[in-house]
Amino acid sequence: MSTLIIWLLRLAGGAVLLAVIAIAGVYFLLSRSLPDYDKTLEVSGLSAPVEIVRDNANVPHVFGRTDTDTFFGLGYAHAQDRLWQMIMLRRTVQGRLSEVFGPRTLEIDQVLRRFDLYTLARQSVAVQDAETRAALKSYSDGINARLTEINRDALGRGAPEQFLFNAPVAPWQPADSIALIKLMAVQLSAHLSNEVLFARTSLALEDPARLDDILPLAPGSGIAALPEYAALFPDTEWPRMARAQDTPKHPLSPFHRPAFAGASNAFAAAPTRSASGGTLLANDPHLGFSAPNIWYLARLELQSGGVIGATIPGIPVILTGRSASLGWGITSSYMDDQDLFIEELNPDNPAEYRTPDGYKPFRTTRSIIEIKGADPVTLTLRWTENGPVLPGSHYNLAEVTPPGHVASLSWTALSAEDTTMSAAMTLMRAGSVETALEAGRLYIAPSQNLTLVDQDTIALKTVGAAPRRDARHESEGRMPSRGWLTENRWQGTLPYAANPEFIAPRGGILGNTNNKIVDRPFPMHVSHLWGDTQRVHRWQRLMQGRGVHTRDSFVEAQLDTVSFTARSLLPLIGADLWFTGEAAPDGSPERLRQRALTMLADWNGEMNEHLPEPLIYAAWMRALMDRLIRDDLGPLSREFDHPDPVFIERVFRDVDGASAWCDVRQSAATETCTDIARMALDDALIWISERYGSSLESLRWGEAHQATHDHQVLGNVPLLRHFVNIRQSTSGGDHTLLRGRTRGGDGPDPFQNVHGAGYRGVYDFADPDSSVFIIATGQSGHFLSRHYDDLSQLWRRGEYIPMSLDPALARAASVGVTVLAPETP
Template sequence: MASTPDTAAETVPPARPRSTWLRRLRITAWCLVVVLVVVASAAGLFVTWTVRNSFPTTDGELAVPGLRAPVEVLRDQYGVPQVYADNPHDLFLAQGYTHAQDRFWEMDVRRHITAGRLSELFGADQVTVDATVRTMGWRRVAEQEYGMLSASTREHLQAYADGVNAYLAEHSGSELSVEYAVLGVITPGYVPEQWTPVDSVAWLKAMAWDLSGTVTYQTRRAMLSASLPADTVARLFPEYDYSRWEPSVPAASDATVPQGAGRAEKAAFTAALDNAADAASSLDGVLGPRGQGIGSNAWVVSGKLTKSGKPLLANDPHLGPAMPSIWYQMGLHCRSVGQECPFDVSGFTFSGMPGVVIGHNRHVSWGLTNLDPAVTDLYLERVTGSTYEYDGVQKPLETRQEVIKVAGAQPRTITVRSTGHGPLLSDVVDRLKNAGAQGRVPGVEAGEHAVAIKWTALQPARTLDAVFQLALARDWTSFREAASLFAAPAQNMLYADREGHIGYQVPGLIPVRKQGDGRFPVPGWTSATEWAGYLPFEQLPSALDPAGGYFVNANNAVTDPSYPHLITKDWGDGNRSQRITDLIKQGGKLDAAAMQRIQLDTRNANAANLTPHLLRVPVEGDTAKARDLLRGWDFTQPADSAAAAYFNAVWRNLLQLMFVDKLTNGAPKVDVDGGGQWFEVVRDLLNRPDDDFWHNAKRALTGRDAVLRAAMDDANAELRDRLGADPAAWRWGDLHQLTVRNQTLGTGPAPVQWLLNREPGGVAGGPATVNATGWNAKKTYQVNWVPSMRMVVDWADLDASRWVNLTGASGHAFDDHYDDQLPLWQRGETTAWPFSRDAVTAAARQHLTLKPA
């Protein structure tokens, strides 16, 4: 058989040169790169389109259903709107429309907070928050309040809701805000509901809670008292030092403040109180830090102290930082001010609520600080099954079911139980529903115990009426009439008017207790601990035109001990208020710029007190070099201060050595945050060099000087590790950083954080300084509360007044006005605050006309 050719061998191609393969590999790689670039570009374009899709129309004309006549919205270079209308209906409808344009996501989240419905948006992590709010019944109270409001207020609320809903009718999903695109991944298919007037009313409950510290004070004291001697607890909660700090208003009488025990049988209820505290603190994650440290500065000076001979009023409320800021600047103007359309007011508003909260009209101006009165009591209740004991009788608990819808999960049903004092806050966390069953109180049998909360903000009232009446006030008399409607949160109100008067007024519901002083929980099984009513408005602290020519409040005591009624025993320390007072007295004739300089003052009274002790304790080596930063230091804390960096590190480490282990390791939880309370605690202990708090067993430290030396050593080691070996190069701002986060989605995946948050930056100040930028010494130097805005009202020329917001007008990420005021705020600068029509028109950069559809 003849052989056949090897056809397979003949068809094998010759080997290609290596350069050919490399060339093709490069071509393939470049093609892949091109594809990736195209995909990335498309993704980038999509992201850009999604972000910009929500930017509102702020120039030209828009047709808006419900309007009766055209409305103008003029915006300045920072996007701050001034609204002009012919009637109140159109004015507040346009306010609702404008708020929705810039901040609807924020508004939507706020109403979910106050209704206990965050879980519908964000899933099971928010169930405890929702259960806490549902248990207290914020929305239920707001519904009752709406029915109590005046007819005109209800009309304004409805007009505002109509404006919000007009915007919702034309926008949905990412058109409303980019957060809805992100939310679509978590909760597909979510569609915002129509806005209602009650949505607006309910936000006042969140603000009242955010500004209330009584629950924190009561639980801290009671839990500490269960394991520490009474005198030790007293040293941790020092009495207000009236000898060092001036009150806000003059003495009222020669009577004495009523005293009360209010500590009965607290030891048995530590677990139940711990449970109630956990429930209460669950809200801090969405509303920011609460209670001690959260406050404000406000002061007003009469013409006798000013260059112009006219009053000046300054205000900067301290709240948790948020993106966007909690405030929204706005002017609300009737084109022709008269009986038919009486509004001409400008200031700081809350998105989601009509009216102006802080600001001025053409006649009067006002600022607010937190009074933080004792308006809450925790009642320790003896519960047996479905009943509770009261004056020897078993009374039935009131119960209701609340269904909490949860995104991505089954609904949760909770049973809310209430006594005559209020809802059982200790029911919110299941693990301690039977707290107190150990029966550790002598004479009290084992059984179920619970903690009920009684709080003035759960008493329906007409606070929103006060908001509109303040806008219409013309003098001190009408201002006080408006303030008398302000129930919760109770505030200090600073006042100045066109005629040259200055004033101070406390409004709000302040309970009169039969027993106790609001410092400790009280037994709920006896009528002896009930509230006997509320202080009449006429008996609340009030003063007009003081001889000294100024009023100052920075959460300090508003009266001296001669005032005959109990407001609180837990005043904030007087360091800020006294510093402001001193600067006013030293400032000569003041103008708006001088008021702003006072707002930015960073002198640390704690450093002035502690530094001399640090300088006399022998230290060696690198610590000595670090401590030399404190020699000649003026105790101010600008962001570039090396001395401030070292001192605050010493302070943080000192608190760790003195308190943190003693008060948190095997003992009740106490937040040693290092604020004004701790300034006073350590100030007293410095005169007790052998006190037990100057002993640290873990480090074998005995005595004050040994602990001070160890704190300086630890601070030096910490900063050398964090900031480098050269103490002269240390900077307070490198430690004390502010990151402004979106309160809801700003802690999510890194791309979302990049989209919604703003990068950290070093800031000046600290707790209990006038420029109050708080930080928690138990945790970190990071800023956790700030002056949320700053303003100065100048009655020599209202158009010369100044203001600044923490972030910006817009709630839309990457909008020009999302964070354009943040750099100004960080530098301590402000912007023009035009009020007259001529000044507003001159400042306008955008002009939008809203026309009836």
């Protein structure tokens, strides 16, 4: 017996020893790709040594003798910290994810191949100005120098993920960086999805008058009502609204519903509204959360001076930031730069489609998608005069495409002469608002609202190509239209001067929260779809609440968690519920409802992570939206997975008969809006009790509203996800300036924070080096690095790090200095 025990102990000890050796071996292999920031390296492609000083937050300060040398250093730094992220972004826009991940990413590849963005990016290289072409070439050389170093010195394939998903890494090309800007346009564009949703909803509703309720125009619009979609194709037998195949939802997918398209805040103060007498600028662009974050902080020393701010790895420009004399911030403009067309096929020859001049053949090419572990798929790509043809399996197009027709897309990003990269390069070198506005002429896509400040002036300008539409366009771009009608087709683009512009306003304050900035009739309308109708009211209150502002007051506004929406909707929805009803015994649903209403009556609308009221409010609005629309829209109601404040307000104010949504059509009784509000609150409280318990006072919004900075590839892998994902309790909500967009839908965690400000910056030109910035995770994409998440807690607490161009401050507590020296013969 004792011998058996001894051998069992030996076997157990041996197993433990083997496990330790295995773990040590894996750690050794993975840690080989951790970059060494303190070294001298000889590389080819430089005219003089480049110094990369990494401050104590691992922000690289790149000093080169020439601009091209500096961009070389930025490329090397990007590849050191974010190589895997860059590879994935490039594979995404090329439509080549399936070569690594197999059939699960095939849908993403098919859509991107049909857009053919990478081909357009290669063609766009030639139209960049000489300085931009040189910068792109040198930046690519810097990335490739890192790739050469990795291969030569066996540095763990450059990233831990390469051991699990090993695939050859091609050298970086200038076209790759241009392609990533086009990929940004995919992520920030929502009009295609919204046009399809508008058409599907038009077909699903029995009463066309209700379309303006569920998909309302931004308040203040004077645009007339549109025809019912079915009226455009009167002889069509439309399918019922079954759940069709939707846009791919893989974590690497760049396609987003309108609710998750780009959002942002940017606001500026002139010297007359600044306590210090200098201009102020704050910017926090909102995108989907991930680990690592999409943004990467950097400082570049150019011949025109130093620039510092946020980059996207793979793109060699400071997209939002400042120089010594100019600050710039970006917000999504929501310009209507996409139109979907229904193209009629020739009944005698389906290889042709109808045009104003008769039937013409499609322009076609073939594209082969290689798939790991499966046979390759060959796509036939078809283009019309309006743009690429998209199959019915994408974007639910099958539901709105009549038999004998196909859908095509016009989109400003589908340009082979895209000079957006040159515009961004020129902007970095601009020294004043005037020259920065001139640089905006070269922007094509994605369209942005560019907020600018120099020492004396503030300005906001919408940049990006705006389609020129005919005033007779039958749908005004709100839903798909017939592609063979001349009046529906684009007629080029509008002049840059037609884009909205605000320079040196008399009030001394300007900004944008993705709200509607102009009220112009179609076709000069800019957009029917705007990203915000709510945050702007809170922003106005904070900006006008004081005569002058400081850097700290701008920080306070960025971090504000008070929901204007909650403050305005709750008194309206609960008007007949507050403090009504008879006494109810403890533990009964009625008593629980009374407790919830009492708590909400005393709440100021602050979406604080430590409070219970935000969770009760959010759950109530979610249940209310479902109650209002489910019986009218059926399965389509799942597409409206976030409560729409404008819709709810229309219903409860009975605007144009909108209270009809409160009556459940399938029931014999006639329900009032008070009935629906009460039932929705009970639904919400039951859900909360099942999920978090019935002790309402002990609820915490932050427990439900966790920020999900998840690794896009490894984030769902058991055990490993605990090392690569970053989760944090957060304040804010869908409609607060500290925006934390919730996941929505009917899943188990509908209030997780999945979309918000991955970057925040506040620039004070009275004392530029007192400016501050932060990103949501850390600078490194390597999950074994201490810089993988070292900024995340600062970000969660609303703290910042210095945004200084002073080289001495960068060197004072640097984590390393890398010197890239020209290779000796």
